[in-house]
Amino acid sequence: xxxxxxxxxxxxxxxxxxxxxxxxxxxxxxxxxxxxxxxxxxxxxxxxxxxxxxxxxxxxxxxxxxxxxxxxxxxxxxxxxxxxxxxxxxxxxxxxxxxxxxxxxxxxxxxxxxxxxxxxxxxxxxxxxxxxxxxxxxxxxxxxxxxxxxxxxxxxxxxxxxx
Numbered sequence: 001x002x003x004x005x006x007x008x009x010x011x012x013x014x015x016x017x018x019x020x021x022x023x024x025x026x027x028x029x030x031x032x033x034x035x036x037x038x039x040x041x042x043x044x045x046x047x048x049x050x051x052x053x054x055x056x057x058x059x060x061x062x063x064x065x066x067x068x069x070x071x072x073x074x075x076x077x078x079x080x081x082x083x084x085x086x087x088x089x090x091x092x093x094x095x096x097x098x099x100x101x102x103x104x105x106x107x108x109x110x111x112x113x114x115x116x117x118x119x120x121x122x123x124x125x126x127x128x129x130x131x132x133x134x135x136x137x138x139x140x141x142x143x144x145x146x147x148x149x150x151x152x153x154x155x156x157x158x159x160x161x162x163x
Contacts, residue, residue: 022069024092032073032090034077034078046152047059052090054088055089058147060072065146066142066146100162110133115160125143
């Protein structure tokens with residue numbers, strides 16, 4: 001993304017990505033400071049996947065509202081030049097064995113199409129698929145609609161099949 005913020009020491013677009021698991025919560029400080037590379041005017045998104053998954057306060061509110069067992073650690077994105085700080089969160093989103101038995105896979109293990117098992121996913125609104133190679137969180141329709149009402153920026157929603 002061309003107009004995306006840039007962090008000192010990180011490449012948000014092409015850099016290595018890290019998704020923290022709930023059991024790794026002690027690896028991350030309660031508050032982390034990341035410094036923004038200043039320059040041209042950048043768009044601040046509500047959802048980042050790199051260098052770690054980071055979400056804005058708006059997304060954090062929705063995730064916390066719909067899923068009780070998500071932990072969050074605070075991240076401050078600081079612009080030294082402008083003297084401002086923006087609050088973000090690292091979500092420790094649980095993994096769920098929610099993939100349907102109808103899923104077909106490529107030889108390398110990637111799924112050809114994500115198909116969720118309705119019974120396994122019932123009552124869960126925000127999760128990663130434990131049995132998938134995808135690095136994107138799954139959210140329920142109710143949570144997605146709530147995010148859309150808040151007009152979050154940088155979050156691409158894609159419908160998946162549920163059986």
